[in-house]
Amino acid sequence: MTLTFNPENYKQLLITYLPRVIKTEAENEKALGIVEDLMHRKRTLEEDELYQLLVTLIEKFEQEHYQPNQQNNPESMLLFLLEDSGKSISDLQAVLGSKTAVDEIVQGQTKISPEQARKIAAFFHVDPSIFTE
Template sequence: MQLLNEFPPRSIANDAKLTATQARIHLIIDRGKLTQDDRDYLKVLGMLVYDYEEHHEPMPKLKGAELLKALMEESNLQPNDLVSILGNESAILEILDYKSQLTEEQIQELASFFHLSPAASFA
């Protein structure tokens, strides 16, 4: 109840409220050992942030090698981490250097690996 009284979860209407909500999230996470109430409260705040960002901060439309690079960076992956999906490392580097295109099978495998829709992501 203390969390709710100090910072009641409300729809985020502007960047100032977004920043305040994000600061509250970080404050709770930084405390360390979280209770189930903390986790539930963070989940609600996270949904509010997600909803605001979905409507006000659209993600850039990345495709092909650009998307693959971004996903690899986000997941801290190196080209050799994708050998089982894309073949040998030189084939991966050719894709990342725009010298080669992803095949339909590779797109399906990558979409499955990164939990994305193949049609909306790599094609």
């Protein structure tokens, strides 16, 4: 038997929990409580969708509020995206057109230029600003 997503059930969950962008610590705590409850039970497809939505909202809030002074590190972000995507340095070399350029960026010897940031961002389908300091 294949389970199917029921939009009406999901709608009822959304009405019950009213998830929205988290702006305060109290809202974050409330969302964490709901996630904690959902985490420890066998979830329906609709509950799993709500769970994933809340986790995304919590992560966004926590990144903005718990790490505001953290220095943006474009090289680390680049290495993370390479690893996370399963792509290789040679894939990136094809994008930038130079092994030397990639090696210098990865080793922190040179900063990513605005043009390189645009190319890399298009390659990973992310915002170019994550590659600038």
